[in-house]
Amino acid sequence: MKKIFNKQNLVGKLALSGVLAAAIALPGLAQADYPERDIQFIVPFGAGGGSDVIARNITNAITELELLPVNLVVDNRPGGSGAVGYNYLAGRKGNPYYVGTVSIAFFTTPLMGGSPVNYENFQPLAAVATDPYIMAVSNESDIHSLDDLAALNSFVSGTPGAVSDPALLAHMVSDAVDTSVQVVPFDGGGEVLSALLGGHVDVIFGNLSEVMSQVQGEQIRPIAVTSVERVPSLPNVPTFMELGHDIDVAQLRGMVMPKGVSEEAVTYWEELLKEVAESEYWRENYLERFSVLPAYMDRHEFGEQIEQISNRYEALMTDLGII
Numbered sequence: 001m002k003k004i005f006n007k008q009n010l011v012g013k014l015a016l017s018g019v020l021a022a023a024i025a026l027p028g029l030a031q032a033d034y035p036e037r038d039i040q041f042i043v044p045f046g047a048g049g050g051s052d053v054i055a056r057n058i059t060n061a062i063t064e065l066e067l068l069p070v071n072l073v074v075d076n077r078p079g080g081s082g083a084v085g086y087n088y089l090a091g092r093k094g095n096p097y098y099v100g101t102v103s104i105a106f107f108t109t110p111l112m113g114g115s116p117v118n119y120e121n122f123q124p125l126a127a128v129a130t131d132p133y134i135m136a137v138s139n140e141s142d143i144h145s146l147d148d149l150a151a152l153n154s155f156v157s158g159t160p161g162a163v164s165d166p167a168l169l170a171h172m173v174s175d176a177v178d179t180s181v182q183v184v185p186f187d188g189g190g191e192v193l194s195a196l197l198g199g200h201v202d203v204i205f206g207n208l209s210e211v212m213s214q215v216q217g218e219q220i221r222p223i224a225v226t227s228v229e230r231v232p233s234l235p236n237v238p239t240f241m242e243l244g245h246d247i248d249v250a251q252l253r254g255m256v257m258p259k260g261v262s263e264e265a266v267t268y269w270e271e272l273l274k275e276v277a278e279s280e281y282w283r284e285n286y287l288e289r290f291s292v293l294p295a296y297m298d299r300h301e302f303g304e305q306i307e308q309i310s311n312r313y314e315a316l317m318t319d320l321g322i323i
Contacts, residue, residue: 034096034262034264034265034268035068035069035070035096035097035268036070037070037097038070038071038072038073038097039068039070039071039072039073039097039098039099040073040075040097040098040099041055041058041059041072041073041074041075041099041100041101042075042077042085042088042089042098042099042100042101043055043074043075043076043077043085043100043101044077044078044082044083044084044085044086044089044100044101044103044105044106045076045078045082045085045103045105045160045187045188045189046076046078046187046188046190046191047076047188047190048188048189048190048191048193048210049160049188049189049190049191049192049210050103050131050160050189050206050207050209050210050251050253051101051103051188051189052074052076052188052189052190053207053209053210053290054101054128054129054131054209054253054286055074055101056074057285057286058072058128058255058273058276059072059074060285061276061279061281061282061285061286062272062276064281065275065276065279065281067272067275067276068272072099078187078188079187080109080114080115081105081108081109081112081114081160081161081164081185081187082103082105082106082109082115082161083105083109083114083115085100086100086105086106086109086115086117087115087116087117089122089256089258090117090121090122090258090259091258092258093121093258093259093260094258094259094260094261095258095261096257096261096262096265098257098258099125099255099256099257099269100122100255100256100257101253101254101255101256102127102252102253102254102255102256102306103164103251104161104164104165104166104251104313105160105161105164106119107119107306107309107310107313108161108164108167108168108313108317109161111310111313111314111317111323112317112322112323118310119306119307119310120259121258121259122256122257122258122259123256123257123258123259123260123261123266123299124254124256124299124300124302124303124306125254125255125256125257125266125269125270125273125299125302126254126255126269126270126273126274126277126296126297126298126299126302127252127253127254127295127296127297127301127302127305128253128254128255128273128276128277128282128295128296129252129253129277129286129287129292129293129294129295130250130251130252130253130292130293130295131207131208131209131250131251131252131253131290131292131293132207132208132225132226132227132231132249132250132251132293133165133166133169133205133206133207133208133225133226133249133250133251134205134206134207134208134211134215134222134223134224134225134226134234134237135169135173135203135204135205135222135223135224135225135226135240136196136203136204136205136206136211136214136215136220136221136222136223137196137202137203137204137220137221137223138196138197138199138219138220138221139218139219139220139221140199141202141221143155143202143203143223144221144223145223146173146176146177146223146224146243146245149173149177149179149203149223150177150178150179152179152202153179153180154179154180154181154182155174155179155180155181155182155202155203156181156182156184156200156201156202156203157170157181157182157183157184157201157202157203157204157205158184158185158186158191158192158195158196158200158201158203158204159183159184159185159186159192159204159205160185160186160187160188160189160191160192161185161186161187164185165205165249165251166192166204166205166206167183167185168249168313168316168317168320168322169205169226169247169249170183170203170205171183171320171322172247172320173203173240173245173247176240176245176247184200184201189206189207189210190210192204192206193206193210193211193214193220196220197214197219197220203223204220205226207251207290207292208231208233208290208291208292209286209290209291209292212233212289212290212291215234222234222237223237224237224238224239224240224243225237225238225239225240226239226240226247226248226249226250227239227248227250227293228241228248230242231291232291233291234291250293252295252302252305252309253292253295254297254302255269255273257269266299270298270299273296274296274298277294277296278296
């Protein structure tokens with residue numbers, strides 16, 4: 001018996017197969033279509049601080065490596081110890097055209113009640129480096145060691161935000177050397193550095209990425225570093241551990257998006273940041289230039305670290321009587 005082909009049925013089958021093919025291709029198409037316009041890179045602090053430095057270096061790396069078909073635009077939104085910028089970023093819920101940096105204020109400002117949003121309002125993307133701190137003084141200062149600091153009745157420390165890693169470190173060092181400290185908050189590491197050079201504060205705790213150029217220019221003098229081992233770029237600067245104090249603090253540098261963005265957008269950025277972190281350009285122009293340590297983490301590991309860091313700060317701030 002002959003099979004009879006009906007032209008109308010054939011057209012219908014072809015149409016149906018086209019619909020199925022389109023449906024199967026939709027996830028890939030959605031990923032290929034992103035991004036279609038410029039992306040805002042929110043920095044919750046002013047220019048010159050560690051958060052600004054990492055944002056601009058990530059942006060430069062992405063541009064040089066041609067990893068993004070649109071512009072990545074750095075948008076500084078300082079104020080409220082990071083609250084202004086993070087509230088703005090969290091308010092773009094579900095919008096994949098906004099990304100931001102993770103700073104200490106990301107954890108501490110919410111714990112202090114200074115922000116209605118916390119880490120749970122953001123989608124982790126990836127971590128790209130860890131950044132230890134240097135305790136430093138002006139090159140004109142009479143402080144040359146922790147013993148000199150201990151000899152003072154009190155000292156003034158400038159910090160980016162009322163509660164931050166540098167603020168916590170100021171209290172930890174004060175306890176370690178048995179002297180009192182007055183912590184003066186500023187809106188960003190750049191302002192803190194200016195206050196030190198202007199003689200308005202005695203001591204700062206700055207990330208290597210923030211202060212290395214001033215150290216090399218002999219404007220400021222490093223006293224001790226918060227890493228477990230000495231950093232290669234400052235071989236003569238002791239660690240707090242060497243000096244007999246259990247102080248080991250480093251800032252994890254990474255990026256987040258607002259909560260509720262698509263899986264495709266998260267995967268896109270996770271893979272993009274992996275390419276950045278593993279590139280020769282990143283090693284030469286960021287890690288080695290600023291003496292920052294490599295530390296790529298995917299979104300899952302980074303997310304776990306974020307939760308652990310928040311818990312650590314909450315415990316430390318409680319012990320110090322800050323909260």
